[in-house]
Amino acid sequence: MTSVQQSIALAPQSSCDADLAAGPWVFDLSPGYGPGASEADVLPDPVVRPGQLPEAYQQMDEAELHRRIRAAKxxxxxxxxxxxHFYQRDEVVQHADFVGDSFQLANAALTRPDAEAIVFCGVHFMAETADILSRPDQHVVLPNLAAGCSMADMADEDSVETAWEELLDVLGETEPDGRASVVPVTYMNSSAALKAFCGRNGGIVCTSSNAATVLEWAFQRGRRVLFFPDQHLGRNTAKAMGIGLDAMPMWDPRRPLGGNTEEALRSASVILWHGFCSVHRRFSVAQIEQARAQHASVKVVVHPECPMPVVDAADAAGSTDFIRKYVAASQPGDVIAIGTEVNLVNRLAAEHPDRTIFCLDPVICPCSTMYRIHPGYLAWVLDGLVEGEVRNEIVVDAAVAADARVALERMLAALPKS
Structure with missing residues (x-):
């Protein structure tokens, strides 16, 4: 099956940005998240960009890069x-010892106790989590330091601290029944600093698999939840638990009280941060309607980071692992339209050639930041390890890691609902 990279190069007009066909090193020093990113993405301030990939690796052909990677391994x-990560391009995934979501991969690394180096082909917050959970003597490497996450950057530590102070000024710290007035919950797709914030303030981390369990955990301990950075996962999860939309105000960090009245905050059950995933925000009800018009028997499954109307219109919604299991449980001849990152969708289609599997979005638009990982970067960091040099190491401050580990351990205990 033609890879996403090959499809973009062969027919760039079918891509959300034809510049995706270029090597990502072209964009490492430029502002923004790179080709294919949403125009609505809010850049962190200041924007920090690392140095570029050495020119020798930029000029190597694919065959030589793959040869170097295999030899180094x-x-x-x-x-x-x-x-x-599941969303990585095929040209990188073929060299992975484990493929999974961010937390599955962080745990997978723990099964290799002899590994001195953990090379995480994903984005920055994933490598941070791996470093928090790894042993002190292990090195965690991110092949391209420009591989960030626009969603994670939508909730920075200063903004969340400010929001927390404003909320406690309005709500106080505790309720009459002794529970906390508000409990912070951060999605895995967030910085180590925000995971540490939750660890310090009685909060927890969630994944898309266990978000419902985590919200139940939080409500046992508090009257309300501050959920960041992804509004859609928070809204879809809370709605499925029976919480009304009027009890889920949005918090806009650029406005006083997040743009809310004090009464709205007092009446809230889940306060949603104004953040989103650029990839999953692209999916629409119109795309689902078109899929149903073209395939009468189609089943539609989407990720819960999609907007609520999309989740409501789909036949099923769940985490990346849920989507994979949904496809695996289908029957030969089934038609399945999927609302998640296109690299994963194409891989599922290749694994199940006796089914018709396609991405809801007809325009090829991979995760722009995940796409920053290229075989050139992987070859460069692996060659460095062979030479005894650790390149692009991710190291989380010890104090931050200690607090973040508290929130992550709480998440580990919150098992997903079957």
Missing amino acids: QTLGDRLVVLG
């Missing part, structure tokens, strides 16, 4: 583990 053996 063979040389390093058990001293190395390479992790590849």
